[in-house]
Amino acid sequence: xxxxxxxxxxxxxxxxxxxxxxxxxxxxxxxxxxxxxxxxxxxxxxxxxxxxxxxxxxxxxxxxxxxxxxxxxxxxxxxxxxxxxxxxxxxxxxxxxxxxxxxxxxxxxxxxxxxxxxxxxxxxxxxxxxxxxxxxxxxxxxxxxxxxxxxxxxxxxxx
Numbered sequence: 001x002x003x004x005x006x007x008x009x010x011x012x013x014x015x016x017x018x019x020x021x022x023x024x025x026x027x028x029x030x031x032x033x034x035x036x037x038x039x040x041x042x043x044x045x046x047x048x049x050x051x052x053x054x055x056x057x058x059x060x061x062x063x064x065x066x067x068x069x070x071x072x073x074x075x076x077x078x079x080x081x082x083x084x085x086x087x088x089x090x091x092x093x094x095x096x097x098x099x100x101x102x103x104x105x106x107x108x109x110x111x112x113x114x115x116x117x118x119x120x121x122x123x124x125x126x127x128x129x130x131x132x133x134x135x136x137x138x139x140x141x142x143x144x145x146x147x148x149x150x151x152x153x154x155x156x157x158x159x
Contacts, residue, residue: 021120022057024101027065028124031097034070041070069104076103083143094129095137098122102141106148114145114152 017025029051030044045066048054069076077088080099088096102121105112118141125134146153 019058020061023062024120026057026062028097030066032093035093065101069100076100083140095133098125098137103144106145114149
């Protein structure tokens with residue numbers, strides 16, 4: 001986890017990150033830790049709250065993402081499973097976490113346009129994941145959005 005924390009301080013250093021984007025970055029780090037170590041979410045949260053730059057994050061959104069995603073992980077994984085080409089446990093932890101965050105936001109934060117949700121998950125994967133992981137996350141969430149936000153997606157594609 002230390003390597004990821006160091007990378008997060010320097011990922012896209014010139015990019016002006018919003019408090020909500022920072023919340024997603026910290027939630028990704030928390031989910032990464034949860035996926036790898038199966039630690040208690042409260043312990044992960046307390047650790048992340050001490051990270052450099054956490055005070056600049058949208059703390060309410062961070063809490064919603066971290067706790068909501070973990071709580072709904074079984075349902076989110078079930079919704080993602082038909083859209084991926086392998087068992088979800090075979091995904092990299094970064095792709096897995098980014099997909100869970102994206103799926104959670106698509107299902108629970110209807111105030112955020114679906115294209116923004118997908119773009120944010122892609123950006124997280126670009127910053128923290130492997131070379132082409134962002135393309136995979138983009139494709140899967142694009143398909144997931146059709147189910148989670150059918151009316152919004154179809155209206156957007158008609159215009």
